[in-house]
Amino acid sequence: MTKKAWRQHAGLPLALAGLTFMLAACGSDAANGGNDANKQAANAAATNGTAPANDAAAGTEAGAANNKGAAANTEQSKEPVKVVWWHSMSGELGKAVTQLVADFNASHPDIKVEEAYQGTYDDSLNKLKASMDSKSGPTLIQVYEIGSKFMIDSKAITPVQDFIDADNYDISSLEENILGYYTFNGKLYSMPFNTSNPILYYNKDMFKAAGLDPEKPPATFEEVKNDAKALTKDGKTGASFAIYGWFMEQLFANQGADYLNNGNGRSDAASESLVNSDTGVKTLTWWKDLVDSKVALNLGRKTDDTKKAFLAGQIGMTLDSTAGLRGYVDGAKGKFEVGTAFLPKPDGAQDGGVVVGGASNWIMNNKPAEEQKAAWEFIKYLAQPDIQAKWHINTGYFPITKKAYDEQIVKDNMAAYPQFKTAVDQLHATKLSTATQGAVMGVFPEARQIVESAIESAFGGTDPKKALDGAAKDITAKIDTYNKTTTK
Structure with missing residues (x-):
């Protein structure tokens, strides 16, 4: 794909x-x-x-037959x-x-x-x-x-x-x-x-070479950093996650946190962005720390670039959509084995899951x-x-x-691509809540761009809290403008 x-x-x-x-x-x-x-x-x-x-006007069998x-x-x-x-x-x-x-x-x-x-x-x-x-x-x-x-x-x-x-x-x-x-x-x-939905892709061969258990991928933010440190050697880097607003939304949901007020915009129209909440600051601080520590590369906004780096064996872990799974497995064939894992979350995070x-x-x-x-x-x-x-x-x-x-064709496909079981299990493990139902707002495409700019700003040296405060303010203003143009 x-x-x-x-x-x-x-x-x-x-x-x-x-x-x-x-x-x-x-x-x-x-x-x-x-x-x-x-x-x-x-x-x-x-x-x-x-x-x-x-x-009825015909009144005869002939009339009925004609009709x-x-x-x-x-x-x-x-x-x-x-x-x-x-x-x-x-x-x-x-x-x-x-x-x-x-x-x-x-x-x-x-x-x-x-x-x-x-x-x-x-x-x-x-x-x-x-x-x-x-x-x-x-x-x-x-x-x-x-x-x-x-x-x-x-x-x-x-x-x-x-x-x-x-x-x-x-x-x-x-x-x-x-x-x-x-x-x-x-x-x-x-x-x-x-x-x-998004999953973690990882290079099992790199895990073995780094002394990590290839059957035990990282499940928490802390484990991602530790594994990335171990993987960063011999000219290779532990991870790279594209600067994509969708990932921030998913990392919120995986911590059971709403992205917008008013029940993520579901109990009533959202009027405020919560991207600068403690959840957002914690998430961006972790992400920035990976880049600042040089155990994760910043390859920009394009997931295609992180995918290419992963398939070239330059990075050990990345985030991407389940829809691209076959492309990852087929692209790595003959080079290394691809592993898949649930989206990571901080230690002690609340029940959550992924948004479709x-x-x-x-x-x-x-x-x-x-x-x-x-x-x-x-x-x-x-x-x-x-x-x-x-x-x-x-x-x-x-x-x-x-x-x-x-269906047999699905069973056969699952046997050929066992990594897809991770995606199915993650979907079924998700507990439905306002967080995992997903945020809704009329200016979502614009909001994603604003969040991506905030992430770039943080990677460039801006304090994560300050970067997200600015993003939340801008998104909230756009929501307010949108809400004024709509009526219930």
């Missing part, structure tokens, strides 16, 4: 341009039509077929319902998406899904915003996890919970820790599609009820265990349903 692809999947941090205009657009046609469209969609989800032809024949002809000539799906899967991932759509269309002649690649997550979301005053947008759109707050505030979507309730659709086999991110006030707003990254699918409410219902049928298809198994095998993303692990 390429760097560009992975950064998209975990959530590429870019600013949401033109926010005031876009929210104004959200508050017009799409918002005003929202309630009616939601009701129509729910009614469509609860009913099948159409009212029978009225042949029946006419209905049959109408049915034969009826065009399939078209669903336009915007997504941001490129390269090999794009090929996997194309195959999913082709398989669905072949088995559902009454529906035709047209998939359309829209560029990065940010590109796609900006195109959606530009289309909200018209009918030119999609029926269904894949949006990265940090775009969830905007999607809800736009009032331009029909929550998938409406279809779940109308269809009596059973979600009990779906992964609770994945659903958790996209659930707000007990309602599931979108259906998870591609999901990952990736994206989910959202149904737009400015489309006819029949079209929304067809999109729901496609969403249900994507969630099937056998389909999730294929998606997982072809991409490395988590299956969103636990039943996919019973």
Whole structure:
């Protein structure tokens, strides 16, 4: 998997341009039509077929037969319902998406899904915003996890919970820790599609050479530093973690700490960043100390650079997405053995876990009820265990349903890549809370950039507390501006 692809999947941090205009657009046609469209969609989800032809006037068997024949002809000539799906899967991932759509269309002649690649997550979301005053947008759109707050505030979507309730659709086999991110006030707003979380990758051969147990990777901040010290020798360095805001968010969650106030923005709209809390200062101080002690390299913001250094045997440990696991294992083949471990946390940290990254699918409410219902049928298809198994095998993303692990192809893949068990175990070990559900704010892409700048500043010599105080102030100001443009 390429760097560009992975950064998209975990959530590429870019600013949401033109926010005031876009929210104004959200508050017009799409918002005003929202309630009616939601009701129509729910009614469509609860009913099948159409009212029978009225042949009472005919009053004869011939009339009934004629009507029946006419209905049959109408049915034969009826065009399939078209669903336009915007997504941001490129390269090999794009090929996997194309195959999913082709398989669905072949088995559902009454529906035709047209998939359309829209560029990065940010590109796609900006195109959606530009289309909200018209009918030119999609029926269904894949949006990265940090775009969830905007999607809800736009009032331009029909929550998938409406279809779940109308269809009596059973979600009990779906992964609770994945659903958790996209659930707000007990309602599931979108259906998870591609999901990952971060893990620690380490070079088992370097561990052996340094006298460390390759079967006992570091679990705490303190152990990471000690192991990094032992690994730093012979021109090699113990670790390197990309300056990526997603990692800071994950390290907060792994300590059971909220990133924003008001229950991480879930009990009420967030109004304050907590990135400068004791958790944040402790985390950045540890990270800075690794760099200052020269047991970790600062290779900048690109995870591709840390991955290349790791695969070249220049560093012993790094953080990256579970979605890239196959690339790591295959890239190291014939050179060294890759080990995987849970994300580290400080000694004595509270129960926590990881927040899912990736994206989910959202149904737009400015489309006819029949079209929304067809999109729901496609969403249900994507969630099937056998389909999730294929998606997982072809991409490395988590299956969103636990039943996919019973599929033989998944069992075979797990045998070929046993390192992936770490990712699954870490997901299942996560205790759902506001911290691990993940923070939500309408300016998340901007916030990530601000945090990354603060980390760079600290590495450059600024006191971690001072750097994070500045970041928290800037993020809080942006949240305040955003909140003033939205209404409950």
